Amino acid sequence: MSERYSRQELFTPIGSSGQALLAEKHVFIVGAGALGSSNAEMLTRAGVGKITIIDRDYIDWSNLTRQQLYTEEDARQYIPKAKAAENRLRTINSEIEVNGIADEFSAETAGELLQNVDIVIDGTDNFETRFIMNDITAKHNVPWIYGGCVKSHGISLPILPGETPCLQCLIDQIPQEGMTCDTVGIISPVVQMTAAYQTTECLKFLTDHPMSTEMVYFDIWERQHSSINVKKLLNPTCSSCSSHATYPYLTKEKGIRTAVLCGRDTVQVRPSATIKLTLEDLSIRLKPISQKLHQNRELLVFTVEEFRLVVFKDGRTLVHGTSDVSEAKKLYQQYIGA
Incomplete structure (x- = not known):
């Protein structure tokens, strides 16, 4: 034993x-x-x-x-x-x-x-x-x-x-x-x-x-x-x-996929295919327009206007501050562009 x-x-x-x-x-x-x-x-x-x-x-x-x-x-x-x-x-x-x-x-x-x-x-x-x-x-x-x-x-x-x-x-x-x-x-x-x-x-x-x-x-x-x-x-x-x-x-979705996180005023946005983002490059690009920015090995967090976006290195992004899927997609495409 x-x-x-x-x-x-x-x-x-x-x-x-x-x-x-x-x-x-x-x-x-x-x-x-x-x-x-x-x-x-x-x-x-x-x-x-x-x-x-x-x-x-x-x-x-x-x-x-x-x-x-x-x-x-x-x-x-x-x-x-x-x-x-x-x-x-x-x-x-x-x-x-x-x-x-x-x-x-x-x-x-x-x-x-x-x-x-x-x-x-x-x-x-x-x-x-x-x-x-x-x-x-x-x-x-x-x-x-x-x-x-x-x-x-x-x-x-x-x-x-x-x-x-x-x-x-x-x-x-x-x-x-x-x-x-x-x-x-x-x-x-x-x-x-x-x-x-x-x-x-x-x-x-x-x-x-x-x-x-x-x-x-x-x-x-x-x-x-x-x-x-x-x-x-x-x-x-x-x-x-x-x-x-x-x-x-188990039906697989095509195109950009979204999910509203219940009760959290947050939308998850996932690109149509897994990508590998260089968080360092994204950080440099966003720094002039972001009010707050934080980065670690797995994700990047930044704030624009009243929205907080959390970007993971595979491109998946949580958009905080909205439950509107169309608005979340627009923000994703505007700032991440993946």
Whole structure:
């Protein structure tokens, strides 16, 4: 028994054999925000052999109340969440492999990203990405664990393709009140509770124990808890997981693609093809017209008029200060021109 994992190995359902299994596994986490960072830290400490975490955003001061891997200095320097997570997780456990990807989990990239992955954990904050995750995991027969939280409410559900209903099967059963952390807030304890359910089911699967078929929903502030066994809700004609699945959310878009970030007055703009920007050259070009400009190895932040633009080195850009897609595209083409 290794001293590092000794207390975990004393837990009979895991034991030394389960610990050995964990060391061989690869967990992919979509989103490095509150849920993603919490799951990532627990799995890193548990000794999972490889963890990959992807996120399209950078660290903001408003993240620090609940996104436990990050520091004030990360926020000052606009560090991409995935890269800050990678750096922090490597200091927690140098025995495992950690890879942070500062990019979007999209229909174009999902298939390649999930090669040789054992299980996927949902750390996102939007259903658009979740449905892509749902389709790609069904297509490649990879289990994933849905999780969501806002205010003091949390929800978690393991999804095992071919055995349990997928997200598309259950969409009418999952509470969707149109609320986000950016519009109604959130408290940190509900993040930890939701992540605890997700990580526990992940550890079960990785150590060859059956995952639950129940969806749990709780309000930690009001001390309310409920669960429902969803196994019988598997839809035999589901467009995402049945034998006749068409995987509707994996359709690839053409041209400049945009996404409005819910509740944040922000539009993401992505060029039609991946490009490699020289941030140094862009910085020189923008310096005479920008009110504020900050650059690090992964991104460039600048302000023009009332808008703040965050440009990643592959050309993907977050336009803060508008939810108008046309306006965001215009600003992108005017200042980035990619």
